[in-house]
Amino acid sequence: MVRVMASGVFDIIHPGHIFYFEKAKELGDELWVVVANDKTVKRKKREPIMPQEARARVVLSLKPVDKVVIGNADKDLFEIVKEIKPDIIALGFDQKFDEKDLESRAKEIGLDIKVVRLPKLDHEITGTTKIISRIVEDFSKIEK
Secondary structure (H helix, E strand, O other): OOEEEEEEOOOOOOHHHHHHHHHHHHOOOEEEEEEOOHHHHHHHOOOOOOOHHHHHHHHHOOOOOOEEEEOOOOOOHHHHHHHHOOOEEEEOOOOOOOHHHHHHHHHHOOOOOEEEEOOOOOOOOOOHHHHHHHHHHHHHHHHO
């Protein structure tokens, strides 16, 4: 059985996320998704719209997803990789990781993991920031 791991914030699920999960699942038999915990989201991006438990529940309800784990802000990124033991890590097109660096770090901890960069979905609404901006813009028109 080939285990694939994907990760992200997944604050507002959109077509880009669905595409990411579908493409990741095509790489193996079992898709595990790591949902970033609230502390990590605050540190790296912004205040999350939905709490981590709600985001995890939404992600778990999606057809391609088999298991969901909430990340731990206080541990090294590779702690969760050691727990899941994926055969493949599927990166989204915009994730700020280097494939070769992740593969060599995995080897250092005794794991032989292939890292795959997935393509971008060609769709106009594929980002949470774009969705939030659109909502803010539309609601500001209503309030006037």
